[in-house]
Amino acid sequence: MGSQKRIAKELTELVESPPAGITVKLADEANLYEWKVLMDGPEGSPYHKGKFQIKLVLPNEYPFKPPTVSFATKIYHPNVTNDDKGSMCLGMLRPDEWKPSSKIGAVLEFARQLLSEPMPDDAIEGRIAEQYKNDRKHFDEVARDWTRKHAS
Amino acid sequence: METATASTSFPDSSSPRSSRLRRFSQLRAYTQNISSGHRSRNSISSRVPWLSPSPGTDSTVTQVGNSTAPCPESDQPALSRYTSAPPSSSYGLSIDQASSTDSSHSTPPNESHQSSRTSNVMARLRSASAVQGRPPRNLGQTTTSDAPTSSPEPFAATNETPEPIDTPPNDAQEGDSNQPKQKATIRFFPYQDSYQSSRPSLPFVPVTRTLPSESCVVRVGRYSERDGIPIPNPAEPSDAPVGFKSKVVSRKHCEFMFINGQWHVKDVGSSSGTFLNHMRLSQPNMVSRLYSIKDGDIVQLGIDFRGGEEMIFRCVRIRIECNRSWQQQPNEFNKNTENLIQNLGKGDNVDYAGCRECSICLGSVLRPYQCLFMAACAHVWHYKCISRLLHSPDYPMFQCPNCRAFTDLSAEVDDSNDQDVEAKRAASASANVQEAARSETRTPADVPVPNNDGQQPPAQETSRPEEIELVTDVENLHLQEGQLLSADTESRSSNSPAPDSSSNDLARSATINIPGFQPTQPLNVPPGRSSHLRADTPVRSETSDDNPLTPRNDSGPLAFDGRATMQ
Numbered sequence: 129m130g131s132q133k134r135i136a137k138e139l140t141e142l143v144e145s146p147p148a149g150i151t152v153k154l155a156d157e158a159n160l161y162e163w164k165v166l167m168d169g170p171e172g173s174p175y176h177k178g179k180f181q182i183k184l185v186l187p188n189e190y191p192f193k194p195p196t197v198s199f200a201t202k203i204y205h206p207n208v209t210n211d212d213k214g215s216m217c218l219g220m221l222r223p224d225e226w227k228p229s230s231k232i233g234a235v236l237e238f239a240r241q242l243l244s245e246p247m248p249d250d251a252i253e254g255r256i257a258e259q260y261k262n263d264r265k266h267f268d269e270v271a272r273d274w275t276r277k278h279a280s
Numbered sequence: 281m282e283t284a285t286a287s288t289s290f291p292d293s294s295s296p297r298s299s300r301l302r303r304f305s306q307l308r309a310y311t312q313n314i315s316s317g318h319r320s321r322n323s324i325s326s327r328v329p330w331l332s333p334s335p336g337t338d339s340t341v342t343q344v345g346n347s348t349a350p351c352p353e354s355d356q357p358a359l360s361r362y363t364s365a366p367p368s369s370s371y372g373l374s375i376d377q378a379s380s381t382d383s384s385h386s387t388p389p390n391e392s393h394q395s396s397r398t399s400n401v402m403a404r405l406r407s408a409s410a411v412q413g414r415p416p417r418n419l420g421q422t423t424t425s426d427a428p429t430s431s432p433e434p435f436a437a438t439n440e441t442p443e444p445i446d447t448p449p450n451d452a453q454e455g456d457s458n459q460p461k462q463k464a465t466i467r468f469f470p471y472q473d474s475y476q477s478s479r480p481s482l483p484f485v486p487v488t489r490t491l492p493s494e495s496c497v498v499r500v501g502r503y504s505e506r507d508g509i510p511i512p513n514p515a516e517p518s519d520a521p522v523g524f525k526s527k528v529v530s531r532k533h534c535e536f537m538f539i540n541g542q543w544h545v546k547d548v549g550s551s552s553g554t555f556l557n558h559m560r561l562s563q564p565n566m567v568s569r570l571y572s573i574k575d576g577d578i579v580q581l582g583i584d585f586r587g588g589e590e591m592i593f594r595c596v597r598i599r600i601e602c603n604r605s606w607q608q609q610p611n612e613f614n615k616n617t618e619n620l621i622q623n624l625g626k627g628d629n630v631d632y633a634g635c636r637e638c639s640i641c642l643g644s645v646l647r648p649y650q651c652l653f654m655a656a657c658a659h660v661w662h663y664k665c666i667s668r669l670l671h672s673p674d675y676p677m678f679q680c681p682n683c684r685a686f687t688d689l690s691a692e693v694d695d696s697n698d699q700d701v702e703a704k705r706a707a708s709a710s711a712n713v714q715e716a717a718r719s720e721t722r723t724p725a726d727v728p729v730p731n732n733d734g735q736q737p738p739a740q741e742t743s744r745p746e747e748i749e750l751v752t753d754v755e756n757l758h759l760q761e762g763q764l765l766s767a768d769t770e771s772r773s774s775n776s777p778a779p780d781s782s783s784n785d786l787a788r789s790a791t792i793n794i795p796g797f798q799p800t801q802p803l804n805v806p807p808g809r810s811s812h813l814r815a816d817t818p819v820r821s822e823t824s825d826d827n828p829l830t831p832r833n834d835s836g837p838l839a840f841d842g843r844a845t846m847q
Binding site: 131133134137138191192227228229231 | 639640641642643668669681682684
């Protein structure tokens with residue numbers, strides 16, 4: 129549990145100067161290891177104008193183990209599981225890709241980047257990825273629809 | 281030339297030779313440190329182009345100059361001492377050029393190059409001495425006829441020609457420092473796929489290959505005693521084949537080659553396959569095309585056989601490290617870090633861009649009195665923060681969490697290219713010496729007496745002689761170093777004037793006393809330590825014996841002791 133200092137530091141940093149379209153706070157003031165992140169859908173994506181709630185959980189071994197990022201808001205995206213968990217698959221969060229020197233800020237920015245540019249080749253929702261690749265118009269439509277329904 | 285002498289001494293790695301080498305290096309450390317104190321700044325900065333003289337040294341140099349100027353009469357005895365000193369008059373004020381011309385008086389002309397090149401040769405010798413006990417590469421090649429024949433020939437030829445004679449010393453130095461830039465280097469580390477496969481792959485000692493020329497190929501296959509792969513000299517480029525003691529590796533398994541600045545791997549018809557990042561390169565017994573590889577790629581040889589229960593049935597997983605030579609030579613970042621280390625706790629007015637923060641705790645590493653750990657890539661953390669990664673199951677392999685560079689923490693201390701480090705150390709030592717000398721000359725005499733014209737001489741008498749003694753000592757050391765070397769390389773032929781007195785001088789060098797030097801030498805490695813370090817390295821390889829995961833490796837970089845095959 130030697131990581132509290134680092135986490136607190138990162139939190140202050142993110143609260144004081146949040147990255148574009150991202151606000152961060154603790155889900156529960158008593159628990160440093162669970163964060164609530166509010167992410168605006170990036171402009172130019174079908175998620176624009178949506179507000180997505182993300183749950184970020186830090187393991188006890190942080191920063192040696194990666195945090196987990198999951199969408200509390202339903203989202204139509206090839207890299208986010210389409211269930212009530214909404215787990216997100218980020219390359220940099222995979223255990224063998226994770227570097228202790230990566231910061232949460234970078235993770236969140238990367239997640240937001242993934243909203244504007246999904247990575248269908250690295251998808252967990254194969255069906256959505258296929259649609260994204262082959263039928264972009266339809267994909268955008270559904271994604272926009274879901275955003276309107278769930279994230280506003 | 282040096283390789284030849286080194287190799288003759290190898291088979292008996294016993295003490296006399298190695299201890300002499302050690303004394304050599306001690307001697308060198310001393311001469312570097314001491315003589316540079318009296319050498320002009322130019323010589324230092326010309327050796328280390330990126331080392332800009334600090335304002336501190338500047339002022340001390342002028343100080344010394346000033347203090348000699350106003351008192352010519354006290355200089356007189358000094359001069360006489362100078363000239364009465366055996367070797368030469370210009371030594372005390374010498375720069376490298378002067379020293380080489382001087383030694384040419386006493387030794388044949390080709391030797392003159394050598395004396396100024398000594399440090400270079402020394403580095404070689406020392407690195408060679410680090411691998412004592414292993415058979416020399418040259419011998420191995422002559423005895424084993426089935427070693428690869430294509431490439432080593434020119435390589436061996438270039439190394440056995442005595443290069444000091446035909447290359448001017450400066451060029452030689454530059455060439456050496458540029459070597460990692462020109463040569464293609466690849467390193468193989470054992471890789472344990474801790475996330476996907478349960479079974480550990482074959483452990484092996486990390487291997488490094490630096491191609492002597494671009495057309496060379498690194499062959500990888502099963503190691504067998506009979507093929508007797510020669511042990512390459514780690515200080516020299518080599519494309520010696522890499523062998524793994526596993527039954528799932530074919531005799532000719534795959535090859536690594538360097539084409540147009542890019543490393544490639546090719547399966548050369550292995551039966552159990554070569555896998556690049558889990559992708560099989562070719563059908564069994566088929567030659568594959570070339571696949572380009574990059575730093576961090578995983579190459580797997582074969583598949584575990586019979587569940588890989590026994591060591592010899594395990595596949596080999598190699599993590600490739602290439603194109604990292606930029607990281608292993610002085611660059612902006614690691615110079616910065618060095619600066620940081622040197623100035624820890626001396627006030628914080630320098631900007632150490634990029635290396636002030638421990639990436640684990642995000643705290644500062646700049647504060648003094650912290651336990652820090654610096655990896656070979658010059659990234660720095662608090663020891664407490666990084667210790668988890670140091671003492672991992674992968675130990676002695678350590679992966680930098682910042683740049684993913686792999687380090688073998690158990691690797692022998694590589695002091696082969698410490699040219700610039702030594703020079704730097706010498707520079708800092710010179711600063712110390714001059715500081716000390718200045719305090720000697722100034723504090724008693726100058727400070728209390730503002731008008732130092734009349735009062736100076738008595739004060740000078742107390743302080744000067746010591747300094748001059750020092751200077752003469754340094755001269756002797758300098759010359760003796762050259763002579764010793766020549767004596768060595770010529771196997772004590774007759775042309776070295778005083779080989780017998782060398783031991784005397786060595787002893788003297790150890791007891792040389794520099795006014796005020798001892799207390800103020802935090803950055804200077806004392807002689808005991810350098811020898812201590814070297815003495816330690818062979819011991820360490822024995823301790824790895826206790827670790828069941830790291831088989832003893834007496835005969836080759838990848839040859840394991842018989843235990844695995846015995847079963």
